[in-house]
Amino acid sequence: MKNELLDKGIILPSGEIGKDKINLVAGAITQPFAEMVWVTTGGDMETINRLTDILVTMNTPTDRGKLFKIIKMLYGLMGLPFSGEAEPMDADPAVLEYFIFPFTADFGEVIQDCSATRFLRNTDRINEKKQPRS
Numbered sequence: 001m002k003n004e005l006l007d008k009g010i011i012l013p014s015g016e017i018g019k020d021k022i023n024l025v026a027g028a029i030t031q032p033f034a035e036m037v038w039v040t041t042g043g044d045m046e047t048i049n050r051l052t053d054i055l056v057t058m059n060t061p062t063d064r065g066k067l068f069k070i071i072k073m074l075y076g077l078m079g080l081p082f083s084g085e086a087e088p089m090d091a092d093p094a095v096l097e098y099f100i101f102p103f104t105a106d107f108g109e110v111i112q113d114c115s116a117t118r119f120l121r122n123t124d125r126i127n128e129k130k131q132p133r134s
Helices: 002-007 019-041 045-057 064-077 087-091 093-130
Strands: none
Touching: 002 087, 019 045, 019 064, 019 093, 045 064, 045 093, 064 087, 064 093, 087 093
């Protein structure tokens, strides 16, 4: 599995973590995940906050591997394919740690965007109702 990390540029030939590659992969897979969470929950922030709490509190050396498995399971439950690029991230603890952080941060950003879009859409509807009809 370490060779796969090297082949995919997740670990560099120097042995360092390919941070740019990990950030790209995390960013690419987080947006569809977060958007699907938004849609399947109907934007229910209580449920989304519980998921966010799991993403944050399980991001520990002891639980990070389990968290990665939960993320993969959630992808499956929502009918999303899990990225082949992300699949081997749990083969190295340092790589997994680096992957989970931007995944969680990006998740929060996408959810905020979804929430802001809903707010603007609702504001537009309210303003339309206030407009006098001709």
